[in-house]
Amino acid sequence: MENEIEVINIKAIIKKIFQNRKAYYLPLGIVFVLSCIYIFSLPRYYSTEAKLAPELEGNMMSGSLGTIASAFGFDFGDMQTSDAITPLLYPDLLEDNAFVANLFNVRISTADGSLNTTYYDYLKNHQKKPWWGGFTSWLRNLLTFKKESSSNGGGQFDPYQFSKKDDAIAEKIRGNIKLSIDKKTGVITINAQDQDPRVCRCISDSVILGLQEFITAYRTNKARRDLDFYTALADSAKIEFENASRKYGSFTDANQGVILESLITRRNNLQRDVDLKYTTYSSLVSQREVAKGKLQERTPAFTLLKGAATPILPAGPKRVRFVMAMMVLSFIVVSAWIIRKDIHLKF
DSSP: OOOOOOOOOHHHHHHHHHHTGGGGHHHHHHHHHHHHHHHHHSOOBEEEEEEEEEOOOSOOOOHHHHHHHHHTTOOOOTTOOSSSSOGGGGGGGGGOHHHHHTTTTOEEEOTTSOOEEEHHHHHHHSOOOOTTHHHHHHHHHHHOOSOOOOTTSSSOOOTTSOOHHHHHHHHHHHHHEEEEEOTTTOOEEEEEEESSHHHHHHHHHHHHHHHHHHHHHHHTHHHHHHHHHHHHHHHHHHHHHHHHHHHHHHHHHHTTTOOOHHHHHHHHHHHHHHHHHHHHHHHHHHHHHHHHHHHHHHSOOEEEEEOOOOOSSOOBOOHHHHHHHHHHHHHHHHHHHHTTTSTTOOO
8 A cells, every 4th residue: 555645835835825925915014013003102121130149158068078979960059058048048038028118218210310209109100101001090990999098108117018009019029120049159140120220220239238138137136136135234244343343432431440340341242242243244245245256257248249230221122023023923824824725735
């Protein structure tokens, strides 16, 4: 039995398409116009990137053992530390409302100098929208029966009890900021985007500052509490020592040249109490200085490998690419419709 192999006749398909070339004019023209209307209505945005290298501490595998393990394909993790919060979890800070809410009151100014306000107000009232954005906002307000006031407007602000408006602003911020970390080097990459290039850079710098403050506060939390504890004890011991010294001085001044054994005994007791209070105070001062040293030791150092620069050219949307992609897609769809009956042509 002779097997019959079916093949696609490329020449016949091209000929078929060429013969029906007029069928492309209307759909491609419509797609071109609609694509241009859509993509040119979207506001342009800018993007900037910064890289931060925090100091790592802990049980990081290094030396010959780490080299041997790497040679056999084992990865024990260069990012292992003694901290409960490892650097790999730093990007998850954007999920915390308190961290995001710290950006609400960041002062920003636009590149043209026409606006100087908070980041919260900028995202809420000064964002460019496509032409259909006004209609969707009107429809959303129409369907909203209860007008809700922003929890950022006054009173006690609770970042863990956002209003719907504040939550929407927080989601915009999360969409504008991307945090990632290199698992091998520990370098944190901060990518910020916005409709204004200067705002874009300002927010990137603010996120870097917020990260540094969070990492420093976390790494030094116990050391700071220890320092506060020994400082309070040393201050209390100093007061007790000074009181004991005043009592001893007053008693000695009032009983010069006495030979009564009871007075001599009391003077000696006061002297021993002064010496004891001084020893305690001196010991606590030493412990306080040690705590200061530990606090300095636990305070991490940061290296800014790449600072956020004010972008010159917009990062998107890619208008030409979008229109070309839609045109190619439309051409494929129309071609498939034309040759749908002739797809089984043979040589």
